């Protein structure tokens with residue numbers, strides 16, 4: 001099953017919820033995992049099942065990166081806040097890097113996320 005991680009920084013959580021609602025049908029066919037607070041909000045505010053890792057600052061990005069390194073992840077939607085410094089910036093950089101290493105698509109904006117999710121949905125229809 002296609003496994004997708006959903007991660008959003010605080011300023012981007014409303015955008016993530018909006019995106020997830022728009023793509024709820026597509027996402028319901030995937031195995032979803034999220035960082036702690038993002039996952040909590042998605043499970044509370046949509047009908048989707050989502051496995052929750054630690055919150056980002058407590059290691060959630062790192063846990064998701066470990067799945068990428070294990071070739072368990074098909075794509076990541078990571079709506080980052082480009083205007084706010086994060087205490088766990090090294091973990092975020094490591095996640096970007098390991099996605100590059102394993103050629104796992106990571107979308108970091110709403111529009112790129114829509115392209116990635118549309119692409120995954122089209123792959124599933126083949």
Ligand SMILES: O=C(CO)COP(=O)(O)O
Nearest residue numbers: 035036037038055056057
């Ligand atoms: O900080 C994050 C990603 O770097 C997101 O973590 P939360 O979903 O727990 O807010």
